[in-house]
Every structure is written in C-alpha cells, then in structure tokens.
Amino acid sequence: MASFATHILVIPFPGQGHIAPLLDFTHHLLLHAADSLTVTVVVTPKNLDLLQPLLSFHPSTAISALVLPLPPHPSLPSGAGAENTNDLPPDSFFSIFSAFPGIQGPLLRWFATHPFPPSAIISDLFLGWTHHLAEKLSIKRFVFFPSAAFAASVCLGLMTNSYPLPKTESGEIDINAVLSVSDTPGQPEFFCWQLLMAYKRFVYSDGPFKANYTANHSSWGYIINTFTGLESVYLNHLKTSLGHDRVWAVGPLFLPTVDQVRSDPVSDNILSWLDTCRDSEVVYVSFGTQNMLTQEQVNVLALGLEESGVRFVWKFKEPSLGHVEDQDLGKLPPGFEDRVAGRGLVIRDWVSQVSILNHRAVGSFLSHCGWNSTLEGLVARVLILTWPLGADQYYNEKLLVDILKVGVRVSQANQNLPNSDHLAKVLRESVSQSTYKEERARAMQLGKEAIDSMNKDGSSYKDLEMLVQHLIQLPKPVSNYNLFMC
Ligand SMILES: O=c1ccn([C@@H]2O[C@H](COP(=O)(O)OP(=O)(O)O[C@H]3O[C@H](CO)[C@@H](O)[C@H](O)[C@H]3O)[C@@H](O)[C@H]2O)c(=O)[nH]1
Structure with missing residues (x-):
C-alpha cells in the first residue's frame, strides 16, 4: 500500500x-x-x-x-x-x-x-x-x-419533528388516517400504516434504530446514490437540515455499459428468450432480494398475469434458509407455469436484472420500488408499475408516482391490493404504447438525465x-x- x-x-x-x-x-x-x-x-x-x-x-x-x-x-x-x-x-x-x-x-x-x-x-x-x-x-x-434523498428527508423529518400520529375515537392509532410530513419539501402525505415502522424505529423508541439514525445525522458527510436532476429539492433540503453542504449525489452507480453488464448462464437463457419477443412487449416482475409476497398477493399477481395475456418474466423469490414453515409466504398456484408456458417465464435463480431491464423487449417493470430497482428501471427507460411492500419503498413509490409522475401505482403491500381484472388491464396497458404516454415521456427524459449525470x-x-x-x-x-x- x-x-x-x-x-x-x-x-x-x-x-x-x-x-x-x-x-x-x-x-x-x-x-x-x-x-x-x-x-x-x-x-x-x-x-x-x-x-x-x-x-x-x-x-x-x-x-x-x-x-x-x-x-x-x-x-x-x-x-x-x-x-x-x-x-x-x-x-x-x-x-x-x-x-x-x-x-x-x-x-x-x-x-x-x-x-x-x-x-x-x-x-x-x-x-x-x-x-x-x-x-x-x-x-x-x-x-x-x-436509498433516495427523498427517503432520507422524510426519515429526518419524522425523527426530528415527531409528528403525533392521528388517533381514532377509542384512542388507537388510526392507521388509515393521512399524515403530512410538513417540514419536507412538498409536504408529502402518507397513510399512517405506511409510517408505522418508521415511527416504531425512530420516533417512539429510544432503541438502536433511533441511535443509528442520530449517528447518521451527526456523521461528517452524506453520500447518496441519486442524481441532482432527480432529487435536487431533497438534496438541498438535506444540506439545510444538516447545517452543512457535505452531501454528494453520486448516482446512479450501476450503469449497463457494455463491459459492466453481469453475464451468467441463467440470464443468458432469458436474454435469448427475450430476443424472440417484439420490442417493449414484456413485463418484468421482481420484488427485490429481501421481501417476499404473501399467499394472497401471489394469487392476485398470478391471476392478473394469467388474465392479462401479456408476455412476462417473473423473478420469484423462494423461501430460503431459516424460513419458518408457518410464515405466510406465497407459493405459485398449482399449474400456473404450465398455463402460461411459452409467454411467461418464472425464474428462481439469480439473474442479471440490469441486463433484462435493458433488453429492447422489456416495456414495463412491476417493482417493489427498492431504490436500486427504481434507479435501474429509470435508467432502462421502462414504465415502472409500483407495488411497495415496506421499508423505504412507500417513499420511493410516492416519489415515482405522485412527485415525478413517471410511475403507475398498482398495489401497496396488502392494503389496496388490486383485483386481478384491474391488474390484468394495467399490465396489458403497460406494454401498449397508446397508454401512459406522459409517464413514458418523463421516464425517457429522466433516464437520459440519469446517464448524463454520470458522464464527464x-x-x-x-x-x-x-x-x-x-x-x-x-x-x-x-x-x-x-x-x-x-
Ligand atoms: O435476481 C436478482 C435479484 C435482484 N437483483 C438486483 O438486486 C438489487 C435489489 O435491490 P433493490 O431493488 O434496492 O431491492 P432490495 O433488495 O429489496 O433492497 C433493500 O435495500 C434497498 C436500498 O437501501 C431498499 O431501497 C429496499 O427497500 C430494501 O429492501 C437490484 O440491484 C437488482 O438489480 C438482481 O440483479 N438479480
């Protein structure tokens, strides 16, 4: 050295x-x-x-x-x-x-x-x-x-202001009430159920999560996987709230340049199948590496995909080591893969998501809105259909759908679960160029800005x-x- x-x-x-x-x-x-x-x-x-x-x-x-x-x-x-x-x-x-x-x-x-x-x-x-x-x-x-500067701003707002959660007449937290995080630019509103985890972690508790966030707040600098064109408002807000300007926006960090795309036999097989499809006709479905769908969610999604008739690739996360049998983790309905054979692929192995998203055949991305997936979807300029399941994913969904207006809301965990007919319709429309034109145009623009931000x-x-x-x-x-x- x-x-x-x-x-x-x-x-x-x-x-x-x-x-x-x-x-x-x-x-x-x-x-x-x-x-x-x-x-x-x-x-x-x-x-x-x-x-x-x-x-x-x-x-x-x-x-x-x-x-x-x-x-x-x-x-x-x-x-x-x-x-x-x-x-x-x-x-x-x-x-x-x-x-x-x-x-x-x-x-x-x-x-x-x-x-x-x-x-x-x-x-x-x-x-x-x-x-x-x-x-x-x-x-x-x-x-x-x-994760995003918007998510960091909301967490900081919740932690420093401890907005009281609305209560029902019987004194319970009214999980369906709406709470505005009023010190964050745009005063974003969330359902209380979306914020409960954050409240448990850094408002009501004095536990390790609060200590974690307080330590982050006091750290010398913030390095964020985002770019100014996407989140300048929240980057500036963080600088003001932190009282210094040592906040660097350095993303999106993973770009699908020729020498970087991760290649492996499983992904290569999928790419070969995608080669047989028309431009932008495939929906890619993934819920990231941590979350798993419940049985009810899997059933709705499987039925929606079946009814839609669209071509799709579904990265399906199977229960792994240490999963407890009685946890409500969804399995595919019997016979599903046979019924969609030829037009739908279910993959259980690790795949190169970036390679798939950037294939010309992929037109939309049904995503849990993990921040890496969000950025990868933007860079690939596909239409993002949002289905957050927890953590910062509700904030990312709000940013995509309500603030940037590039995403289309499909579901939110188990609340607002769509019926399969509605889901099938959205899936079909997501790969038809005659719908969601404004969202697509904005996604194209942001995708270009994302790549430009990393260029010299x-x-x-x-x-x-x-x-x-x-x-x-x-x-x-x-x-x-x-x-x-x-
Ligand atoms: O088969 C797979 C599965 C995943 N990925 C990649 O894995 C990453 C997944 O990241 P992300 O989309 O952010 O989802 P999570 O794995 O769920 O990430 C956790 O971490 C994120 C960053 O803090 C948070 O935004 C999420 O809410 C949290 O669940 C992405 O880069 C994907 O491209 C693959 O390449 N192949």
Whole structure:
C-alpha cells in the first residue's frame, strides 16, 4: 500500500441491495482517484465473492479486502453460513443489524496495528455505530445511502419533528388516517400504516434504530446514490437540515455499459428468450432480494398475469434458509407455469436484472420500488408499475408516482391490493404504447438525465470528483505500527 495515498475504509451492510451499490461506488471512487486513494473493504467470508470483480479490476495497491466473520446472533440460522439478507428470511435484517456491531473489536485491533491506518470510514446507512467508531479513532465517517434523498428527508423529518400520529375515537392509532410530513419539501402525505415502522424505529423508541439514525445525522458527510436532476429539492433540503453542504449525489452507480453488464448462464437463457419477443412487449416482475409476497398477493399477481395475456418474466423469490414453515409466504398456484408456458417465464435463480431491464423487449417493470430497482428501471427507460411492500419503498413509490409522475401505482403491500381484472388491464396497458404516454415521456427524459449525470461533466461525475478531492485532503492518522513491531 502506497504511503502517500489516503486510505479509506469501506464497510457495507451484508444485504444484497446494500453491498452492491457501495461496491459500485467504491469502483467509481477508485476510477476517479487514480492512485491518490487506497481502499480497504470489510466483508464477511461468504460475501467475499461479491468483492472479487473489484479486486480483479483494480490493482492490489488500490484495493484490498478485510475479511471478518459475521458475529453470531441467536436468530440467525447457525452452521449454514448464510451471511446476506438475500439468503435469509426478511426478519434476518434485524438480526444482522444487531449482530454486525460485534466486529468493532477486530476492527479496532486492525486499525491499531496498520502501518497506514484509514483517514475515513465510508459505511452503509445501517451502520450508524461506525460514526462512534470513527470518533474514537479521530477520523471522519461518511454515511453511504443506497436509498433516495427523498427517503432520507422524510426519515429526518419524522425523527426530528415527531409528528403525533392521528388517533381514532377509542384512542388507537388510526392507521388509515393521512399524515403530512410538513417540514419536507412538498409536504408529502402518507397513510399512517405506511409510517408505522418508521415511527416504531425512530420516533417512539429510544432503541438502536433511533441511535443509528442520530449517528447518521451527526456523521461528517452524506453520500447518496441519486442524481441532482432527480432529487435536487431533497438534496438541498438535506444540506439545510444538516447545517452543512457535505452531501454528494453520486448516482446512479450501476450503469449497463457494455463491459459492466453481469453475464451468467441463467440470464443468458432469458436474454435469448427475450430476443424472440417484439420490442417493449414484456413485463418484468421482481420484488427485490429481501421481501417476499404473501399467499394472497401471489394469487392476485398470478391471476392478473394469467388474465392479462401479456408476455412476462417473473423473478420469484423462494423461501430460503431459516424460513419458518408457518410464515405466510406465497407459493405459485398449482399449474400456473404450465398455463402460461411459452409467454411467461418464472425464474428462481439469480439473474442479471440490469441486463433484462435493458433488453429492447422489456416495456414495463412491476417493482417493489427498492431504490436500486427504481434507479435501474429509470435508467432502462421502462414504465415502472409500483407495488411497495415496506421499508423505504412507500417513499420511493410516492416519489415515482405522485412527485415525478413517471410511475403507475398498482398495489401497496396488502392494503389496496388490486383485483386481478384491474391488474390484468394495467399490465396489458403497460406494454401498449397508446397508454401512459406522459409517464413514458418523463421516464425517457429522466433516464437520459440519469446517464448524463454520470458522464464527464455530469452532476454526479462532478460530485464524485469533489468528494475525491475532499477525501484526499483528510489528515492521515498517526500509526502505532512501529510500536507494535518493537
Ligand atoms: O435476481 C436478482 C435479484 C435482484 N437483483 C438486483 O438486486 C438489487 C435489489 O435491490 P433493490 O431493488 O434496492 O431491492 P432490495 O433488495 O429489496 O433492497 C433493500 O435495500 C434497498 C436500498 O437501501 C431498499 O431501497 C429496499 O427497500 C430494501 O429492501 C437490484 O440491484 C437488482 O438489480 C438482481 O440483479 N438479480
């Protein structure tokens, strides 16, 4: 490792939708920094594979892995070695969130014995504890958001203002009442049921989630996978609320350029099938790597796809390690795949979503509105049909449908579940060029702006350049290495 370069420690959260964008960010950081930065990435053993492409692409002087075991947790299935939310039930997120701070001890020892210790930590938004670690080490922590500036603004608004939730006459929380987050630009409104999780985490509780968000708030800088053309209002709002302008919009981080698209046998088969389809006639359906549909939701969706007659590819997430039998996790209705054979593909393996979305045959994307999928859908310029299931997905849906007016609302978790006739109609219309013309035109425009923002002199390109300059100028901590070597 070169002693003149500034050393940065990157720590992703072990979830697919979190690791991938932070590694994509690290790739861009190194491309922009030439040899003035070196990066160490912390990964658990079973996630090391995800880092390999980066380790192969960049010289070993620029990037290295620090492999630390995932600390145990009573709720994580032991012995099978699953260390990523993609391979675990949705609840595992909380177990990993609780267990992961246990790597602090090994990290502190690594830092103390490193000849050129890092000047900064760049870590996922669910690793608020790294802010305190950075303070202990007298270095800076930058929080990386794989989610939107709008979502960050709403969470900040809820946390700092504690708007009271409307109550029914009997004193219960009125989950169907509407609450306006009035300090966020545009005063977005949400149903109380959409905000309950956020309220439990950072308004009513003094638990670890609130501490996490408070630590993020106090961190030195915000790095967000978004672009100015999409979210300038919320980026500016964050700067004002945080009281500084160390907020960098550096996305969309994963672009489907020729040399980047992830190729594998499963995706290649699907791409061959898509080659046989007409332009924009296929609906791609996916609900991300963490959430799973209930049986009721699967039934409605399967029936809607059947009735619609459209061509489709459905990435179907099967129950994985540690799923409990009695959890309401949807299975496909018997005979469904036979009935749609020839016009619909159900895929259970990992596929390259970016490659599929960018195929000319794909015209619309039924999505849970995870932020990575949202950006990928925009970049691919497909019509996004929204079906959020939890977390920040309601905020992303609001941004797409009500604010940017590029998305079409289909369902919201189990509330507002469409009937299959209505769903079939929307699916058909989503691949007919005569409907949703305004949404499509805006999606085309935003997709172009997204790609432009990452090109030389685009807004995200410039933010990355400025961030690199900021990082290079950080003071280098004094090493205790020689002390340890004596
Ligand atoms: O077979 C698959 C399945 C998924 N993906 C990729 O996996 C990512 C999924 O990310 P996202 O769409 O953000 O969904 P989640 O996996 O659900 O992401 C979690 O993390 C996001 C970022 O914080 C949040 O916005 C979501 O609500 C949260 O569930 C995307 O890049 C997809 O392209 C594939 O490439 N192939």
